[in-house]
Amino acid sequence: MVEWHTKSDKMKSGGKRKTLRRCTKKKAWMGGSAANTKTHTGNEDKREVNEGRGKTAKVRATSIKFANIYNNGKTVKAEIIGVSENNSNRLFARSNTSTKGALLNVKLDGKETTVKVTNRPGQDGVINAILA
Numbered sequence: 001m002v003e004w005h006t007k008s009d010k011m012k013s014g015g016k017r018k019t020l021r022r023c024t025k026k027k028a029w030m031g032g033s034a035a036n037t038k039t040h041t042g043n044e045d046k047r048e049v050n051e052g053r054g055k056t057a058k059v060r061a062t063s064i065k066f067a068n069i070y071n072n073g074k075t076v077k078a079e080i081i082g083v084s085e086n087n088s089n090r091l092f093a094r095s096n097t098s099t100k101g102a103l104l105n106v107k108l109d110g111k112e113t114t115v116k117v118t119n120r121p122g123q124d125g126v127i128n129a130i131l132a
Helices: 090-094
Strands: 037-039 046-051 057-064 066-071 074-085 103-108 111-117 128-131
Touching: 037 074, 066 103, 066 111, 074 090, 074 111
Parallel strands: 037 057, 066 128
Antiparallel strands: 046 057, 066 074, 074 103, 103 111, 111 128
């Protein structure tokens, strides 16, 4: 569903606001819904590409199985087991939804460790993390 980034049609008093522009809605003021990146159980990651204005494109991750973990100057690819905690919404931890700042359980060097997501997977298309 589309979210519009415009002022409300109502004033604080409850009256109707008349438009200050030539129209009430433009394609440029249109936003999108959240990607809600989930932990994937299959073999491949799932991504979708949204085209923007001009020749821009945004890669959105819808389900991810692996995370890039930065540790002591090296980046290692590790398999995600699940989301242990997510401060943006407690229901995200139950549904294995990853956002920036979420704590993930990953398999790193044969051991289960906890990492913290440092990027926005719905905007970047990948999950980057550091050891928590």
